[in-house]
Amino acid sequence: MKPINVGLLGIGTVGGGTWAVLARNREEISRRAGRDIRISVVADKETAKAKKLTGGKARVTADAFEVVRDPEIDIVIELVGGVTVAKDLILAAVDNGKHVVTANKALLATHGNEIFAAAQKKGVMVAFEGAVAGGIPIIKALREGLTANRIEWIAGIINGTSNFILSEMRDKGLPFIAVLEEAQKRGYAEADPTFDIEGVDAAHKLTIMAAIAFGIPMQLDKCYREGIAKLTQADIRYAEQLGYRIKLLGITKRTDKGIELRVHPTLIPAKRLIANVEGVMNAVLVKGDAVGPTLYYGAGAGAEPTGSAVVADLVDVTRLHTADPEQRVPHLAFQPDRMSSLKVLPMDEVVTAYYLRMQVEDRPGVLADISRILADASISINAMVQREPAKGERQVDIIMLTHQTREKSINTAIGKIEKLPVVTGRVTRIRLEELQ
Numbered sequence: 001m002k003p004i005n006v007g008l009l010g011i012g013t014v015g016g017g018t019w020a021v022l023a024r025n026r027e028e029i030s031r032r033a034g035r036d037i038r039i040s041v042v043a044d045k046e047t048a049k050a051k052k053l054t055g056g057k058a059r060v061t062a063d064a065f066e067v068v069r070d071p072e073i074d075i076v077i078e079l080v081g082g083v084t085v086a087k088d089l090i091l092a093a094v095d096n097g098k099h100v101v102t103a104n105k106a107l108l109a110t111h112g113n114e115i116f117a118a119a120q121k122k123g124v125m126v127a128f129e130g131a132v133a134g135g136i137p138i139i140k141a142l143r144e145g146l147t148a149n150r151i152e153w154i155a156g157i158i159n160g161t162s163n164f165i166l167s168e169m170r171d172k173g174l175p176f177i178a179v180l181e182e183a184q185k186r187g188y189a190e191a192d193p194t195f196d197i198e199g200v201d202a203a204h205k206l207t208i209m210a211a212i213a214f215g216i217p218m219q220l221d222k223c224y225r226e227g228i229a230k231l232t233q234a235d236i237r238y239a240e241q242l243g244y245r246i247k248l249l250g251i252t253k254r255t256d257k258g259i260e261l262r263v264h265p266t267l268i269p270a271k272r273l274i275a276n277v278e279g280v281m282n283a284v285l286v287k288g289d290a291v292g293p294t295l296y297y298g299a300g301a302g303a304e305p306t307g308s309a310v311v312a313d314l315v316d317v318t319r320l321h322t323a324d325p326e327q328r329v330p331h332l333a334f335q336p337d338r339m340s341s342l343k344v345l346p347m348d349e350v351v352t353a354y355y356l357r358m359q360v361e362d363r364p365g366v367l368a369d370i371s372r373i374l375a376d377a378s379i380s381i382n383a384m385v386q387r388e389p390a391k392g393e394r395q396v397d398i399i400m401l402t403h404q405t406r407e408k409s410i411n412t413a414i415g416k417i418e419k420l421p422v423v424t425g426r427v428t429r430i431r432l433e434e435l436q
């Protein structure tokens, strides 16, 4: 059979990795796909660099739009990034009847509904394994491997940069800002590092996973986000003493009232496997009703790991290229006319447990006042630690872990606690999940 023709848009880190994986494993990949997969044209603004990388084995152009219109091209790989030109390129490729492979999480989380609808109409595939957790085949697992299950929840370490920062803060006792600089030096962080540390990148990936897990449209605007910039050594140490680690988690959960969709620092029991995922590695824990919990671990970024996901999509698309569009796996796992209308819950309605740290005066009745406020809000205390005051100090740290309660209740209680004259400053509140 004649090779399937691919146009690669962007030969940067991931594009270069995709090229390298495909070139190195060409023979095996072709045995799997049933025909040769050939990147015949590469579009990149840096044409000299692209020519050097491809060594004359593909035509190089600076005009990506020329590629999406090229009648010889069957599949377009979009690795341009961003949400403007990339969107125009993908929609133009779809409009020209081409299948698309993309690793563009930001684009899918913001404009995925429109892109998938256009692809559906045209009968073409838009594959996006590389968009979530780099080399981990989590899209395939959620959409196909776990298809028998009613997915109950997903909790993922899906941003390597923030996980690296938290690991280094814990291991080396370094402050947040010093580790962020190190992450940037090593090239882990996104071009705009706030995307990593403020949970934006994780929110993109979580939005995509929630859509596939529950059959809901992409709703990035409803995803709650809180980053890691405010985490202190004190909280990391106290969490550790109580048997927990702090991780930036993306959590999505199906509840009776709706879907929880949230990214924030989270205390998780240190004994859970996922709590021991360190450095830039990613891991996604999925709870299905039939299979129970399953854990997926691996490199969440990088040239060849993400290239691995992109090439896997190329093989899938190649295999299904001639199949009846109706028989293909739906983009978002559920048939487009059978999507769920479950709403995404506002953060106030989310139910979880909490770690609270407050600085108080060390004198009788203080604890009773705080406990009274929590009891009045029906918040039950699960564990409590009071640090001994340093010599000559009258202020002490109190750390409380609560049982599950509604976010709205804890916020009201915190407001009241902060008004007590014996409490200094703000109460630190970090959510806690047992992940059982």
Ligand code: HSE
Binding pocket: 134, 158, 159, 160, 161, 162, 188, 189, 190, 196, 201, 300, 301, 302
């Ligand atoms: N900046 C991302 C991370 C890269 O740190 O995980 C891949 O999305």
